[in-house]
Amino acid sequence: MAVLEQAYLDLLKKIMTEGNDKSDRTGTGTRSLFGxxxxxxxxxxxxxxxxxxxxxxxxxxxxxxxxxxxxNIKFLLEHNNHIWDEWAFKNWIESDEYQGPDMTDFGLRSQADPEFKEQYKQELDQFTQKILEDDDFAQKYGNLGDVYGAQWRRWQKREGSFIDQIAQVIDQIKHHPDSRRMIVTAWNPEDVPTSALPPCHVLFQFYVADNHLSLQLYQRSGDMFLGVPFNIASYSLLLSLIAKECNLEVGEFIHTIGDAHIYKNHFNQVEELLSRKPYDSPSLWLNPAKKDINDYEMTDIKVKDYQHHGVIKAPVAV
Structure with missing residues (x-):
């Protein structure tokens, strides 16, 4: 096996040494490179x-x-996944029904005020528990709007019907592998104002050559320390699942980022990460009995020989 993360480590170093210091929507501040x-x-x-x-x-x-x-985050919470909690929680605390303590700017305040952090954690825990237990509440406050799942599988057409972009692109790969139109997009200008977080992963395109399937992602904004490692693995997994369904070998995952940034409150974590020596990358196991991308369950997907250093915690900018 090879050390595949070197490209990521090199980009982190480049941003830290050559990046531009910029303000951002969250008020945290970033160091970034464009393109x-x-x-x-x-x-x-x-x-x-x-x-x-x-x-x-x-x-x-x-x-x-x-x-x-x-x-809706309920599916994620049922699998102990809290990646999207803060965006749903933000919708809840900004609603007229919320009567709890002031949670304005909870992301930044929880970093600076230990007492508030504990109060915020209690409110967030109560919120996620209510999502799991109360279907009506989950329907109202667990939904994030037309984020990736909706845009990938139910892109709404003008006349009211829907396009399943994933099914469509798989059909193209199988029957028109030389097409230059094998694209899935998540960016719909009409839906951006109502989404909890407008899509960072704007579009991705497939390419077939020599019986290998490759995928290029264009990401408008990339949180290099927290988000991008997830994005790299997620789209590599997506590529692997679709390649298997289409009877193709895996090729390259190409990750193109518009604003590639490191939040200023992640600088120490980045330095710690860069001080570590990487191990060989693991391998991916997919259940050989499964082929259709819609049939996979959690137990059908595993990584093997995953040797790693310890966790490095960092705050999420919301």
Whole structure:
């Protein structure tokens, strides 16, 4: 096996040394570069970071959530996945029904005020528990709008019907592998104002050559420390699932990022990560009995020989 994460480590170093210091929507501040690209040859292994532990279970459940066309965090919570909690929680605390303590700017305040952090944690725990227990509440406050799952599987047409972009692109790969139109998009200008988080992964395109399937993702905005390691593994997994269904070998995952940034409150974590020596990348196991992308369950997807350093915690900017 090879060390596939080197492209990621090199980009982190470049941003830290050459990046532009900028303000951002969250008020945290970033150091960023515009127009970055990383390439990962999946025939050499699976690009799950080894310089810190990345919870692959969260990546699996999130991708399966997308592929189900789901946009409600209840499915994620049922699989102990809390990646999207803060965005749903933000909708709840900004609603007229919320009567709890002031949670304005909870992301930044929880970093600076230990007492508030404990109060915020209690409110968030109560919120997620209510999502799990109360179907009506979950329907109202667990839904994130037309995020990835909806755009991938139920893109709404003008006349009211829907397009399943994933099914459509799989059909193209199988029957028109030389097409230059094998694209899935998540960016719908009409839906951006109502989405909890407008899509960062704007579009991805497939390419077939020499019986290998490759995928290029264009990501408008990439949180390099927390988000991008998940994105790399998630789209590499998506590529692997679709290649298997189409009887193709895996080729390259190419990750192109518009604003590739490191939040200023992640600088110490990045330095710690870069001080570590990476291990060989693990390999991916997919249940040989499964082929249709819609049939996979959590137990059908595993990584093998995953050797890694310890977890490095960092706050989420919301």
């Amino acid at each position: 970055a690209q990383m390439r990962f040859d999946l025939s050499q292994g699976f690009p799950l970071l080894t310089t810190k532990k990345v919870p692959f279970g969260l990546i699996k459940s999130e991708l399966l959530w997308f592929l189900r066309g789901d946009t």
